[in-house]
Amino acid sequence: MIYLDHNATTPVAPEVVEAMAACLRDCPGNPSSVHRAGQEAARRLDRSREAVAALIGAAPDEIVFTSGATEADNQAVLGLGVSHDGRASHIVASAIEHQAVLAPARVAESAGTRLDLIGVDALGRVNPADVAAEAGSGTALISLMLANSETGVLQPVREIADFAKSRAIPMHTDAAQAVGKIAVDVRELGVDLLSMSAHKLRGPKGIGALYVRRDFPAPVWLHGGPQEGGRRGGTENLPGVVGFAKACELAAARLAEYIGRVGALRERLETGVRTRFPEAVVNGAGAARLPNTLSVSFPGIEGARLALSLDLAGIAVSTGSACCGKRPQASHVLLAMHHDYGVATCAVRFSLGWETTAAEIEATLAAVAATVPRLRTLNPEP
Amino acid sequence: MSRIVVAMSGGVDSTLAAALLHEQGHETIGVTLRLHPCEGSGQARSCCGGDSVAQARAVAGQLGIPHHVLDCQDLFADEVLRPAWDDYRNGRTPNPCVLCNARLKFGALLEFARTLGAERVATGHYARLLPGADPAAAPVLHRGADRAKDQSYFLFALDPGQRRAACFPLGGLEKCEVRRLARERGLVTADRAESQDICLAGDAEGFASLLAAQFAGGATRPGHFVDETGRVLGAHRGVESFTIGQRRGLGVALGAPAWVSEIRAGTAEVVLTTREEALLAGGLEADGMVWQAVPPEAGTRYRQRPTPASVVRRADGSACVHFLRPVKAVTPGQAAVLYQGDRVLGGGWIRRSLPLPS
Numbered sequence: 001m002i003y004l005d006h007n008a009t010t011p012v013a014p015e016v017v018e019a020m021a022a023c024l025r026d027c028p029g030n031p032s033s034v035h036r037a038g039q040e041a042a043r044r045l046d047r048s049r050e051a052v053a054a055l056i057g058a059a060p061d062e063i064v065f066t067s068g069a070t071e072a073d074n075q076a077v078l079g080l081g082v083s084h085d086g087r088a089s090h091i092v093a094s095a096i097e098h099q100a101v102l103a104p105a106r107v108a109e110s111a112g113t114r115l116d117l118i119g120v121d122a123l124g125r126v127n128p129a130d131v132a133a134e135a136g137s138g139t140a141l142i143s144l145m146l147a148n149s150e151t152g153v154l155q156p157v158r159e160i161a162d163f164a165k166s167r168a169i170p171m172h173t174d175a176a177q178a179v180g181k182i183a184v185d186v187r188e189l190g191v192d193l194l195s196m197s198a199h200k201l202r203g204p205k206g207i208g209a210l211y212v213r214r215d216f217p218a219p220v221w222l223h224g225g226p227q228e229g230g231r232r233g234g235t236e237n238l239p240g241v242v243g244f245a246k247a248c249e250l251a252a253a254r255l256a257e258y259i260g261r262v263g264a265l266r267e268r269l270e271t272g273v274r275t276r277f278p279e280a281v282v283n284g285a286g287a288a289r290l291p292n293t294l295s296v297s298f299p300g301i302e303g304a305r306l307a308l309s310l311d312l313a314g315i316a317v318s319t320g321s322a323c324c325g326k327r328p329q330a331s332h333v334l335l336a337m338h339h340d341y342g343v344a345t346c347a348v349r350f351s352l353g354w355e356t357t358a359a360e361i362e363a364t365l366a367a368v369a370a371t372v373p374r375l376r377t378l379n380p381e382p
Numbered sequence: 383m384s385r386i387v388v389a390m391s392g393g394v395d396s397t398l399a400a401a402l403l404h405e406q407g408h409e410t411i412g413v414t415l416r417l418h419p420c421e422g423s424g425q426a427r428s429c430c431g432g433d434s435v436a437q438a439r440a441v442a443g444q445l446g447i448p449h450h451v452l453d454c455q456d457l458f459a460d461e462v463l464r465p466a467w468d469d470y471r472n473g474r475t476p477n478p479c480v481l482c483n484a485r486l487k488f489g490a491l492l493e494f495a496r497t498l499g500a501e502r503v504a505t506g507h508y509a510r511l512l513p514g515a516d517p518a519a520a521p522v523l524h525r526g527a528d529r530a531k532d533q534s535y536f537l538f539a540l541d542p543g544q545r546r547a548a549c550f551p552l553g554g555l556e557k558c559e560v561r562r563l564a565r566e567r568g569l570v571t572a573d574r575a576e577s578q579d580i581c582l583a584g585d586a587e588g589f590a591s592l593l594a595a596q597f598a599g600g601a602t603r604p605g606h607f608v609d610e611t612g613r614v615l616g617a618h619r620g621v622e623s624f625t626i627g628q629r630r631g632l633g634v635a636l637g638a639p640a641w642v643s644e645i646r647a648g649t650a651e652v653v654l655t656t657r658e659e660a661l662l663a664g665g666l667e668a669d670g671m672v673w674q675a676v677p678p679e680a681g682t683r684y685r686q687r688p689t690p691a692s693v694v695r696r697a698d699g700s701a702c703v704h705f706l707r708p709v710k711a712v713t714p715g716q717a718a719v720l721y722q723g724d725r726v727l728g729g730g731w732i733r734r735s736l737p738l739p740s
Contacts, residue, residue, distance in 0.1 A: 305497040308450055312411070312498060323453040324490035378496055 002315045002360045006200075006353035007149050007177060007293060012243070013202040013354075019246040020204060023239045031236055032227065041238055048245030052209055055248040056175075056194065057185035064210045064221075064228045065241055069176035072195035072210035073100040073143075075232075076172040079219045080141040080193075081108040089113040092135045093143040094126045094155065096333040100195075101143050101174055113140070123287040124153040124337045131160050139169045146178035146189075150333045150349055151284035152293025154182070161190035170216070176200055176208070180251035181290050182259065192216045198240065202354065203247030207240030262352050263291035265361050269350060270294050272365040277372060281343055283334060292353060295334075297346040301375045302328050306368075307348050309375065313367045318349040385409040386549065387495035388504045389487050390449070392437030395506030397571040398564045399551040403504055404445050411498060412442040412449040415486060417458040440570050452494055454486055459596070461485040467593040470622040471603070473647030474715025477731075478589075479536045483507075488544040495547075502547050509534040510553035510724075511545055514675065520545040522675055523726040528556040538719045538729030539672050590622045605650025607634050610643070615654060621645055624652050626735075627661055627711025641711075662708035664738040665691070668718045668730035669700045675727045693720055701730055708738055 003011070023044065029037030031045045049060040066072045081104075083089035091105050095117040102117075109115040116134040118126055126144060135142055142164050147154050157173045164171035172193040178184055180201030186194055194211040198204055212218045218231060225233030251258070273280055273296055283295040298306060307319035320329035334344035350364070388400040390412040404410040414435050435451055442449030462481045469476035483505075492503045508526030520542035525532040540548060552560055564572035594602050602620025609615055616634040618624070624632075628642040636656065643660050644653035655661070673695070690706040703718060712735035719729035 305494070309498055312448060321453055322450055322494070324457050324486075324494060329453070374499070375497055 002364060004350045004352060004356065004360075004364065005316045005318045006356075007152075007349065007351035008318055009199045009205065010202045010353050011355060012199075012204060013247060013250055015250060016203055016243045016246045020239045020243040023242040027238065031238065032225070044242055045236055045238060048241045051245035051252075052196075052241075052248045053211075055184070055252045056179060056196070056211060057187050058211050059214060061229065062186075062211055062214050064212055064218075064231050065236060065244075066208050066210055066221075066232065067206055067237075068199070068208035069098075069174060069195045069197035070100040070208075072197075072208055073098070073172075073174055074104045075210050075218075075221045076193045076195065077101055077104040077141065077143060078108060079221065080170050080172075081105065081113050082111050083113065083140070088138065090116070090135075090139045091141050091143065092116045092118065092131055092139055093141075094118045094120065094145065095336045096120055096124065096126075096148055096150075097143065097145055098149060098174055098176070101145070102332075105143070120336050122337055124148060124151045124284045124333065125287050126155050126160075128156050128159040128163065132163050135164070135167065135169055137167055137169075139167070141170050141172060143172040143174065146173045146175040146184065146194075147182070147290050147293075148284075148333060149177045150331055150347075151287075151295045151337070152177070152290035152351075153284040154178070154288040154290070157191065158189050165190055177290065177293075180247070180255075180258075181262075181292055183255060186211055186213070193218070198244035198247055201247050201251050204240050204243040207237055207244045209244070258354065259291045262354070262356065265352055265356055265358060266292055266294055266350075268358070269352075269361050269364065270296075272361070273368065276365070276369050283337065283347060292351055294350040294352075295347050296350070297334070297343045298348075298372050299342065299346055301346055301372060303346050303348045304328065305375060306371060309371045310348075310364075310367055313371065315364055315367055318351065319347065320345075384502065385411065385498070385500040386502045386504055387411045387413050387491065387498065387500045389491055389506075390414050390438035390441065391506070392434035392441070392571060393506065394564050394569070394571045394573070395508075395552055395560060397438075397441045397506070397569050398560050398567075399504050399506040400441065400447065401445055401564070401567055401569060402551045403549070404447055409500075410445070410447045411495075411500060412438055412445075412447055413491060413494065414438040414449070414451050415458075415491060416451055416453045416455060417486075419455060437571055444568075444570060452491065454490055457490055458482070458486060461489075463593060463596065466589075467597045469715040470590050470593060471647065472715075473621055473645035475625040475713045476715050477536075477717050480539050480717050483537055484539040484541075484544070488540055488548055492544065492547050502549050504549035504551055506552055507533045507537060507550050508552055508555075508557075509537050509550050511548060511550060512725075520674070524553075525721070525724040525726075526550075526552070527554045531557045534721075534726050535717065535719050535729075538674075538717060538726055540674075541672065542674070545674070594620075594622060603647075603650050605652065607632070607654050608651050610653060610655055610660070618652050621647055621650050621652060626713040645714075658710075661710045662738055663705070663710075663712040663735035664708060665702065665704040665736035666709075666712050666718055667700060667702050667733045667736065669733050671695070671699055671701045671728055671730035673728035675722070675725060691720070699730075700733070701728075702736075704736070 027041055029041035031042040049063050053060045053063050081091040093105055105115050118130045120126055144155050146157050161171045171191045173191045174195045176197040179196045192213045197208040220231050222232045281297040303319035304322040307317050323329050328345045330344035334347055386408045390396045400412055439449050462478045466476035466478045495503050508528050508531040510524040511521035512524050514522040523534055525534045594600050602622050604620050607615040607618050624642050638656045640654040640656050643655040689709055692704050694702040714732050716732050717729050718732050720727040
């Protein structure tokens with residue numbers, strides 16, 4: 001199978017598998033225990049925290065391990081966006097956030113918080129001025145993703161964090177898609193909170209982290225123990241943490257190589273698609289994007305049907321789920337960009353990774369070239 | 383061999399159908415139709431609950447074939463549930479399974495199959511498609527070999543194009559053989575309850591109240607029970623709750639067994655009779671006939687077990703059927719399907735019953 005769905009999840013790096021297996025085999029202790037087995041576990045936890053922090057330019061004590069980016073997003077949005085003293089609260093987020101941000105934001109809204117969702121331009125970018133127009137001194141949280149999962153388009157997090165800092169508004173970014181694919185530095189970004197996930201960068205599923213800037217007053221999330229600075233009680237997922245850390249080390253050591261190699265393959269794919277299908281719309285083309293992501297709408301062809309046909313040809317790409325109604329599923333991200341239902345339902349996402357080869361890109365282009373015209377003859381009306 | 387899509391409900395029948403086609407060398411793709419908003423409902427209906435997707439996915443994995451879920455909730459509501467509700471409102475008793483087969487399984491799913499490069503759709507129905515007198519014409523629908531499980535009744539509305547594309551791998555098998563073949567193959571669904579063609583609700587009244595909740599905010603059309611002379615016998619909860627021949631659950635006590643003999647939607651009257659023989663009909667009129675065999679001549683007599691009948695085919699697409707023996711509880715909204723032996727000649731929708739010849 002040719003796997004081009006790395007934004008959904010990545011294969012686990014062999015080094016990560018080894019590190020996790022070694023941890024499971026050789027390190028039975030609980031990091032909270034006083035004996036030597038516990039001490040060894042605590043040492044591995046400490047080293048892992050350093051490696052994860054290093055990838056994003058943070059200090060180890062600023063990393064709270066979570067079950068993944070969804071938990072980290074929930075912690076940020078519900079921890080800060082819901083008022084507990086009866087005062088009105090306010091969240092500003094973009095309309096193209098992942099559901100891990102949008103869904104808790106709506107929960108906060110139903111609890112009385114005002115929620116403003118900021119739209120994007122045709123290239124899928126938030127305009128910092130739009131955020132500044134909505135957010136003010138009463139705003140409890142601004143949340144803006146660093147890179148969009150569907151289009152790969154990068155968002156002006158640094159500019160908006162500058163504004164947030166000037167108004168003393170807490171600033172969160174969901175960086176689950178960005179970390180490991182582009183350079184991410186929390187000091188440079190100037191954010192207070194940042195969500196990340198291991199399985200998007202060749203680590204295991206079920207582990208992630210919330211960066212919490214030192215001295216930032218983040219609430220306790222899970223009560224029940226002193227772990228994670230008291231913010232998230234419960235015995236640590238040590239094998240997961242060790243795997244996450246190994247993945248971060250690998251990503252940090254080879255980030256430039258990744259960007260060069262994967263970026264070139266993505267360009268090859270994008271150019272090939274454009275050459276064969278001049279009418280295809282590359283979503284977010286012209287904006288700064290992740291090096292590995294290509295979202296294309298083939299007008300008149302429902303994305304799900306193209307994706308399933310490619311699956312039968314042995315190529316895994318991403319789309320919404322297949323649907324036979326009059327209104328097939330449209331991505332909220334693409335609807336926000338295009339305001340055009342047709343384009344929004346006709347997208348597929350190719351997301352490349354370390355394992356992707358030039359031969360796979362050529363085979364994918366050939367399969368797309370064979371499939372799109374066939375689907376078009378079946379469905380002549382867009 | 384050709385690429386073929388199998389509608390997989392997660393039950394033993396569609397599972398074995400997929401397994402047989404796969405063994406015959408077809409490139410087999412399993413597709414499960416999502417018809418209800420199951421997520422989070424915690425309900426596990428016989429063939430459409432969330433767990434049917436998981437069952438079908440498990441079997442597809444066991445067979446090593448691809449499996450997809452096709453979300454048909456909107457289409458199912460528009461093309462199957464809404465017309466069924468309209469029928470109930472009009473005093474008829476709908477047959478949603480016929481519509482589901484014609485519009486979804488061999489409609490939307492067939493169209494979806496073509497986008498996957500498959501020209502045919504298979505299901506686990508107990509029915510057979512056999513070549514007709516003209517081998518170039520579409521195959522002709524016949525009863526399944528297992529007369530007790532025969533489902534050809536639910537498939538009469540397939541048009542020639544749909545019959546060409548349809549495939550019923552279980553048509554020649556008995557149910558007990560299907561279970562045995564499934565067990566021999568170690569299929570995880572071998573001993574699972576069958577879904578048949580009743581994926582909507584347990585009983586008719588449950589289905590009607592489900593539709594009332596979906597389309598009318600739970601509102602029904604209450605009215606009166608009347609006897610055959612028009613005398614009011616009591617109040618009823620809504621015309622949607624009743625079907626012709628119904629005896630139980632009427633919600634009125636007459637001191638003697640009573641049956642629903644007529645539903646008058648216009649006046650919201652439900653006619654009760656204490657004479658069971660009043661339910662007997664001498665024939666019926668049906669609309670929207672789909673003829674698939676050589677068109678019968680007017681007045682030609684066809685024998686159907688257990689009710690021999692003669693049929694008059696009319697040019698307006700309707701038909702008039704006269705039974706040689708009286709038939710009980712002929713119900714408007716249900717399908718009338720005409721057989722010659724095992725062969726389906728055609729079928730349509732019952733408009734009204736005809737009285738016994740005097």
